[in-house]
Amino acid sequence: MPNRREFIQKLVRGSILAGLGLLSGALIFRSREEDGCGFDFACGSCSKAKDCNLPQARANTQMVWQLDPAKCIQCGRCATSCVLTPSAVKCVHVYAMCGYCDLCGGYFKPETKTLNTGAENQLCPTNAIKRRFIEDPFFEYTIDEPLCIGCGKCVKGCGAFGNGSLQLQVRHDRCVNCNECSIARNCPSEAFSRVPANNPSLLNGFGKEEMKGQNIKV
């Protein structure tokens, strides 16, 4: 028959052993969980995705900067405020919205008399929009991204005189994803926000779905 002292000693030893057992079990379980979640990595619908440490989940929950063309006022600060030169903000063309017009308000200066590709006729300060004849009277306009500085002049012209198919977007193959985006800090219309890296597009209008998969940074 154990005395009172021995009983307490056994109880303490038993509790320590049980605690160690629980801790080891939890660690083993956690390490097994890190090897794989048993799901098919459809993290978008997983309620645990935010706290999950799996690399696949991190890629799906990482946030990046993007600007909303609906709020953008083409103030020019995307060109001047980015830590990169030229800026990580570029003009993106939503082709489905474009009228393929001969007299393009985003391509030509307003006083242009002859509609040709002469540099003096072009609104873009860096000649970053390429114009290509398709068939009478249609022309295709493409953005030469390395030349584009993200000033938004063409976006303003296209919005005022056309369908608004030219829109500014942060390009994530260039953006260094600063903790505090220097353009966002200076943006007068507060058009910048954090969006999921696997779906970084905030384009406007019809045709935006086609552009959704573009320029994902993982």
Added chain:
Amino acid sequence: MMKQRIYIIVAIFLLLVVVAYMARDLFFSPKENVTNPYEYELAKLKKSDSSLLAYAEKQQVKTSLEEIHGVAVDASDQIYVCGKEGVELFDMTGNPEKKFSIGGIANCLYIDQKGTIYLGIQDHVEVYNAEGKLRGKWKSCGEDAFITSIAVTDSFAFLADAGKKVVYRYDLSGRQLNRIGEKDPERNVPGFVIPSPYFDLGIGKENELWVVNPGRHTFEKYSYDGRLISSWGEGSMSVEGFCGCCNPSNFALLSDGSFVTSEKGIERVKVYSPQGKFECVVAEPDSFEAGTKGLDLAVDTQDRIIVLDPVKKLIRIFLKKS
């Protein structure tokens, strides 16, 4: 002792000033008012020579429909406005007379000599009598059809379909007779270019069919069998031409055959001679909210120009200055 206390007070005061300055800089500094080196001055383009302004606005009439899209005038100068779920009727002085409901959004309308009302609703036409009773619903012009303008003569109705980029000729029972304006190099028909859903047509004083080709900035005159007879117009930001990628958005005809045109982009209403020569300005861009589109037009028997302002939801009546 006293001197030391003064030093301490001054030091504390200076410290507070420094802290206050730092706090202001951190939390309350306004965003820099930097000038934009890439500014595109649209306001400059919207200024026109005031000596070209030959009309004055005489009246504004408030409409009560939720959305307004089309305006027309009947033989007795009553003004009809169509839009979301209804048609509203005003007498020539702007007093509301009647309002009736329709099933859908009417984008355009036409009132014939007998007072019959033709409404363009998405892909089809609905015909109402002068009392607002539905008398007929024509067959759909197709899945992608979007009827933006109607004009009716004694025997035919012409519909502009911005979706399919074509004009249809119908008889008055609603049977389609032929298509007009499809690209046909053999007949020298260039085809309609319609980058946005603004595509207007009208019947001239000699019953000729005029259609806007907005992507080419031209007016095209067609015979009823689809032969292109003539065209005029040029694209330009200057007041003499039509600006942007697709203009004029709407037009109406004065009694002498002159054209009243409206544009989007640079919101303005102008008059051109029957030969297509620019004559004068009816309303300058500053008369409208920036970004206003779809300024539908009508002209009454006294040549008053009636402009539908869909943003301000107004009927605006302009008279020539004496």
